[in-house]
Amino acid sequence: MFPKCNLAVGCWVWRTTRKLFLLLSVLLLHVAHLEGKKDNQFIWKAGPWGRCSGDCGVGGVQSRAVWCFHVEGWTSPLSHCDEGSKPPRERSCFRVCDWHRDLFQWEVSDWHRCVLVPYTQGEVKPKAVDCVTAQHGLQHRTVRCLQKLNRTMVASEICEHFAPQPPTEQACLIPCPRDCVVSEFSPWSKCSQGCGKNLQHRTRVAIAPPLYGGLQCPNLTESRACDVPISCPLGEEEHTFSLKVGPWSKCRLPHLKEMNLNGRTALDFSSDSKEEVAFKHQSYKAHYHSQHWDVEIGYQTRQVWCSRSDGRNTLLSLCMQDSFPLTVQPCIMPKDCETSDWSSWSPCSKTCRSGTLSPGVRSRSRNIKRIAIGGGQECPELLEKEACIVEELLQPCPRYSWRTSEWSECQVSLLLKQQDPHWHETGPVCGGGIQTREVYCAESLPTTTTQRTKEVLRPVENTLCFGPAPSASQLCNVPCSTDCIVSSWSAWGQCTHENCQDPQGRKGFKMRQRHVLMESTGPMGHCPHLVESVPCEDPMCYQWLVSEGICIADHGKCGPGHHILKAVCQDEKGEDVSGSLCPVPPPPERMACEIPCRMDCVVSQWTVWSSCSQSCSNKNSDGKQTRSRYVLALAGEGGKPCPHSQALQEYRLCNDHSCVQLYWETSPWGPCSENTLVTSLNATIGWNGEATCGVGIQTRKVFCVKSHVGQVMTKRCPDSTRPETLRPCFLPCKKDCVVTPFSEWTPCPRLCQPGNATIKQSRYRIIIQEAANGGQECPDTLYEERECEDIPVCPVYRWKPQKWSPCILVPESIKQGIMGTSEACGKGLQTRAVSCISDDNQSAEMMECLKQKNGMPVLVQECTVPCRGDECTFTPWSKFTPCSGSCEATQTRRRQLTGKSRKKEKCQDANLYPLMETQLCPCDIFTSQPYGNWSDCILPEGKKETQRGGFRVQGDNKECGEGVHFQAIACSDKNGRPVDPSYCSSSGYIEEECNIPCPFDCKLSDWSSWGPCSSSCGIGVRIRSKWLKEKPYNRGRPCPKLDLKNQVHEAVPCYNECNQYSWVVEHWSPCKINNELRSPRCGRGIQSRKIRCVSTANVEGEPMNTSLCNQNEAPPETQSCSLLCSNDCVMSDWGTWTTCPQSCDPHTMQRRTRHLLRPLLSSRTCAEDSQVRPCLLNENCFQFHYNLTEWSTCQLSENASCGQGVKTRLLSCVRSDGKPVSMDQCEQRNLEKPQRVSLPCLVECVVNCQLSGWTTWTKCSQTCGQGGRMTRTRFIIMPTQGEGRPCPTELTQQKTCPVTPCYRWVLGNWSTCNLEGGDCGEGTQVRSFICMVHSSSLSHGAIPVEDTLCGEMPFQDSILKQPCSVPCPGDCHLTAWSEWSKCELTCIDGRSFETMGRQSRSRTFIIQSFENQDSCPQQVLETRPCTGGKCYQYIWKASLWNNNERTVWCQRSDGVNVTGGCSPQARPAAIRQCIPACRKPFSYCTQGGVCGCEEGYLEIMRSNGFLDYCMKVPGSEDRKADVKNLSGKNRPVNSKIHDIFKGWSLQLLDPDGRVKIWVYGVFGGGFLIMIFLVFTSYFVCKKPKAHQSTPPHQKPLTLAYDGDLDM
Secondary structure, three states: OOOHHHHHHHHHHHHHHHHHHHHHHHHHHHHHHHHHOHHHHEEEEEOOOOOOEEOOEEEEEEEOOEEEEEOOOOEEOHHHOOHHHOOOOEEEEEEOOHHHHHOEEEEEOOOOOOEEOOOOOOOOOOOHHHOOOEEEEEEEOOEEEEEOOOOEEEOHHHHHOOOOOOOOEEEEEEEOOEOOEEEOOOOOOOOOOOOOOOEEEEEOOEEEOOEOOOOOOOOOEEEEEOOOOOOOOOOOOOOOEEEEEOOOOOOEOOOHHHHOOOOOOOOOOOOOOOOOOOOOOOOOOOOOOOOOOOOOEEEEEOOEEEEEOOOOEEOHHHHOOOOOOOOEEEEEOOEOOEEOOOOOOOOOOOOOEOOOOOOEEEEEEOOEEEOOEOOOOOOOOOEEEEEEOOHHHOOEOOEEEEEEOOOOOOEHHHHHHHHOOOOOOOOOOEEEEEEEOOEEEEEEOOHHHHHHOOOOOOEEOHHHOOOOOOOOEEEEEEOOOEOOEEOOOOOOOOOEOOOOOOOOOOEEEEEEEOOEEEOOEOOOOOOOOOEEEEEEEOOOOEEEEEEEOOOEEOOOOOEEEEEEEEEEEEEOOOOEOOHHHOOOOOOOOEEEEEEOOOOOOEEOOOOOOOOOOOOOEOOOOOEEEEEEOOEEEOOOOOOOOOOOHHHHEEEEEEOOOEOOOEEEEEOOOOOOEEOOOOHHHOOEEOOOOOOOOOEEEEEOOEEEEEOOOEEEOHHHOOHHHOOOOEEEEEOOOEEOOEEOOOOOOOOOOOOOEOOOOOOEEEEEOOEEEOOEOOOOOOOOOOEEEEEOOOOOEOOOEEEEEOOOOOOEOOOHHHHHHHHOOOOOOEEEEEEOOEEEEEOOOOEOOHHHHHHHOOOOOOOEEEEEEOOOOOOOOEOOOOOOOOOOOOOOOEEEEEOOEOHHHHHOOHHHOOOOOOOEEEEEOOOOOEEEEEEOOOOOOEOOOOOOOOOHHHOOOOOOOOOOEEEEEEEEEEEEEOOOOEOOHHHOOOOOEEEEEEEEOOOEOOEEOOOOOOOOOOOOOEEEEEEEEEEEEEOOEOOOOOOOOOOOOOEEEEEEEEEEOOOOEEEEEOOOOOOEEOOOOOOOOOEEEEEEOOEEEEEOOEOOOOOEOHHHOOHHHOOOOEEEEEEEOOOOOEEOOOOOOOOOOOOOOOOOEEEEEOOEEEOOOOOOOOOOOEEEEEOOEOOOEOOEEEEEOOOOOOEOOOOEOOEEEEEEOOEEEEEOOOOEEOHHHHHHOOOOOOOOOEEEEEEOOOEOOEEOOOOOOOOOOOOOEOOOEEEEEOOEEEOOEOOOOOOOOOOEEEEEOOEEOEEEEEEOOOOOOEOOOOOEEEEEEEOOEEEEEEOOEOOEOOEEOOHHHHOOOOOOHHHOEEEEEEOOOOOOEEOOOOOOOOOEEOEEOOEEOOOOEEEEEEEOEEOOOHHHHHHOOOOEEEEEEEOOOEEOOEEEEEOOOEOOEOOEEEEEOOOOEEEOOOOHHHOOOOEOOOOOOOOOOOEEEOOOOOEEEOOOEEEEEOOOOOEEEEEEOOOOOOOOOOOOOOOOOOOOOOOOHHHHHOOOOOOOEOOOOOEOHHHHHHHHHHHHHHHHHHHHHHHHHOOOOOOOOOOOOHHHHHHHHHHHHOO
8 A cells, every 4th residue: 555665764764763762761761760869969968056045044945057968069959858857957955144153163073194195106115214204194184064953964065154174184294114112131030940951031021112114023032041050860850740721611511422321431522512421320400491591501621631841741640639620510501692673663863854964863772682691692782773864755844933022112110220229210201221022933934925924833942943043132212202392472463353254343362473493202292382362452354554655745845745655455464465355444645744945943754663661551551652753953034943842752552452361271182092983994903914003083172271360261262273172193003912822732751750750741822912902912821731641650670589599510420421420519500590570570571670770680600519528517697796886896796617517627717617707887977078169159049030031120130149159078988988978968068158249330420400501692512510429349330431530521502692681772862952041052962862771582571680781782872963053954864874795895885875854045065965885894794604513412301311312503693703693694694504403312221231040050060979060051131231230251150069979880800810720721710890989080099888889780791700821831921911111202303293102011922941932922012092201212322442343222312222213224333344444554444434554654645535555654753744644653652642633634524514614714815815916916017097997807806716616
């Protein structure tokens, strides 16, 4: 169907497509593979943890940044990394706060031992011989950050917050290695007398151990054979023989085959377990089982040899004695301690998650089921503890913080009573006081919970809260009440209607006001009335105010004219109002007047009305005012005559109101009470303080008061000024009492309690908000107590021993096989059962008795079954004879021998078998000795009532007065043994009265009254003072700073108004012309007036004494005047000068004017009508400024002693010439006024140091003996403030405890080695417990007493018995320990290298026979630390030379010759040798170690210092030519010159290699000579050249100098 070509193309396309598909599949697989590897290409990386933030303590949070990184190092989006493996971004941490400083600290261990610095690979460690004094080393120490409370380790970052971590390593020096130091050998021991081979030895002891890699101690023993002059004949050597006993075998039980009926065979001593011995049948109980302890009795054996003095064993018959040692004895089969299985682990002590501060602890225990006996393994630890951390599964630990109640009311009385115990309240007090609050610890809620509600939590133990507790008391201030300060009364106003809006009747009121300058303060502050009124008639609310214009002539220039009147309607306040309100008709618009013509009489204008003669009107008189005018010029002919004299004066009534004022008086505002209309708005405030309170009302009473009379009817006073009787107020919120829930009951003891003790548990709650304003009252019960129920009484357990078993011996079959005897007698053991029972005789576990008793009764004891004929029998002991009354008496008891024992010599030995026992009679005589110092003077306990918050008023507890000293006593019986002090004194103390002097405060007088103001005008100072009455002593309150007169001053500014009194003048009288005629004439004359001095405050009052007014400002009473004639020009009086500018510019002029009243008849001009003058400062122009005083001292209210006060400064106005003026002058000029003239201030309250009561006495620091102390402490509640009594330095008191006896079981000394019949060999040493009593230490003054006083004896068999050995003659054995050496310190260059020294002792071996030296033990060295050591130096010592030899030894600085200690490198030579050897003829080796020549020969030396040859000196000449004589031997034999010059040589160097001093001298002298020669040559050869100033040959001089130095 298809063409071929198409088929071919289709096949090609198919093949190509298939190849592309395969290629695409491979690519997809590769991409998938790469995608699969993506997880491994991206990793999380976290940054460092940031700072811990959040709450203090374990509630902190740390965060860090987390990135996703590609493996090649670039950052990738977070989505590329596996979210499951993302590291945490936050973690809890411990946030360190400043107050943690007291909770954590660095703990630093002591420096560890200094160790050599490890050498790196390739470095060569220096050899010990290369060390000179010391080697460099390092020492380390452990540094941990600890929580002080429980001594647990915490993270180091916490302590690093306060202080850097101390270094953990430091460089140090290690002294050079020091070999073991030993003493000199002792003398050789003596050789024994007789023939044969004997050895003698000598020993030395170790003085100091090898240190820092030094050599070990050399052999401490040397032995040598004795020089025996006579050898023993063959076979007749002298020997001694000793019976040697071997060690006891292990204890074992008899085998059954040892109990069969076959014949007897020998016992094999070579093995402890494979003996094949048959015994005849004996009825033997193999072992005895006690009820509880399962004590088994077995047997043990030992070998016996006969040892010869040369160490060889020989026939036993050579050592036979009367009594052969025991070779078999019964023993206790060893049993290990057996314990129960471990109990299960207790719960972890950490029950909550608290961060990483410390892990918890869990424990488990096991009980003893059987104690170890017979030398068995002792009991292991019975209690095991381990740390446990299960943080993930636990809830977060509760966190605790300090909480406080609200502050109590401020109580001034607390402070005043403290300052004066006799103070009693007489009235309201204010100022500084003290307020207190309760401080308690409670659980902290999470932040979210706290924000939701302020929940009240139950109090917990204060020890759970860390950090400083908030203060429980503080100073506070009760504001003092001050009254208002008001201004002076204003002038009386016009008679107005009571209500101008509704005027009624013809009666009204005149009023005057004053205003408040300073408001009242405090609850008792009071303001006086501010408005007074008096009744009046014809009141007017509005009136016309008329002003006149200039008189204008109606026709021409003179004659009748008119004034133009301008009328304005004003209300009672002086404000302009509409004219319709004023009375009708209004004033006329014109008023007639007259201008004098040329010949008319001229009269002046009316003066102003004078002040009113009275301030008010009474029945007898009215107030009057006057005004006047006077004739200026007389009338001429035809002119208008002058008016009559009466027409020149006018009178009018004034102050016609009554002298009795009326005003409103109010009572204080009542309390804020509920308004029934708004009661629904009220709420109750709770502890969270979120509720709002409602609005109430306050009321007060209002009275109308008539001055000087009292209360009158209310209608008499104007109702418009009636004060309000009702005002709204905020109701004080009802505050319910808020108390915490009860705390948890104090826990009852979990463990049982001894006896029938009644134990109570308690709980409490705290008032944190008192009830107020009708809120719910506080409950009465704040403390509850109840008895603990179901407390088990601790049972008392005791040991109950059973009867001893019969004496158990070694089985007869075993004894026959070993000893060949069958008699059942000898040494044995007996056991008994011991059970633990309670008081009610019920059996109990053994562990109960072991807990209550220190030990247990003995289970096994030795016993003896006497053999036939060996035993001694006695009658029973008689009773002790009675005691007499004397303390020295004794009592005895007796017994007697019975039967055949009376004839046995052994039984007659009173030391072995005493027939009488004596003991001292008990004595009740005791003596006491005082012990320790007297205690502090201790006052009797006072009452312990405290105010809220724990604040005590001084005087509640006695701080001074009569007290008692205590001194402890030590009581002992007549034998000097300490006994309980109650035998000597009921209290155990000697008591003595004492007295603590009471503190006496500094006493000052009361303040004097204020002195007068230092200035009568303007600002001054008032001073008051108080003076010292008595100085303080005995820590009394100190005095304030006093002046030289022992006074304290207080100054306040004062101000006296300069115009308190002013001059008042009346009008001038008419001008009285100086002529004799009565008719009026013109010309000059005199006029007079009256002046009087009045109080500025009451100008209308009575005249005052004129001396009160300023005499310099007194106005004149008379003045000259002139009455102008008819033809004179008449001018008016001068007007006032115009005002100058405030700058008082002298270029500015001041002007005044006057006008013409009557012209002249002639054409002459009148006098000038204006005048000018410049404005001159302080002459006619003045500037003004405010003047401020300094701040006064802080002034308190009269009822306050400290606290909030006010300091003031005064403001005055001063003129530029320094004169004080009225404040109006400054106010009128709008000068900038200082803002504050009073400031609140604080007078520091004097608070005496407040202390808590004494705590109860602590338990004695020791349970018994001397040195115990009891202490009690008190704490500072409030430190001293101001000049209060200082806190005492003694906040702790101590007294010595009575000395009670200490009873202790003490191990006695080891007995001698008991070989039980042998002469030498292995034995045992025993010791026992002794009950000792002491009062200081066991090492001083311990005395043995009855065992019952120490209780049960400890059951420790292993420490009461130990093996020992006694060497036989010929044995190699160790010596006894040497004495401890002196305490020696390791020192470098004579300075101590360490604080602890070392002591050493040693044991060495003694060889008695060379044949046994291979079996000798090793020598032993012991070292122990010690204190009080010294530095010793080791110095080589040498004897004098003898034939080129001498003795060299090492000596310690205390003179002891030693071996070791001295440096081997510094050892002097003991043999003198010359190198090279002296081989020249006639030469020999001198003491200096160089070759010299014999006598008569001269040494010829080479240049290298060695001898070249010896030249014979002819005769006695001593030629020295060019040679140096070393020995100077060519001299007469008896000449002493040889000794003088012996050893002379020209040596440039000291023995230590330094240049000798004389060499420097020679060089210096040579140098000076060379300088001199050069300069001399220069000056001789010099040619004078004027231009040459510098010598040309100085450089060669320098070269010559350098060359000299190089020589």
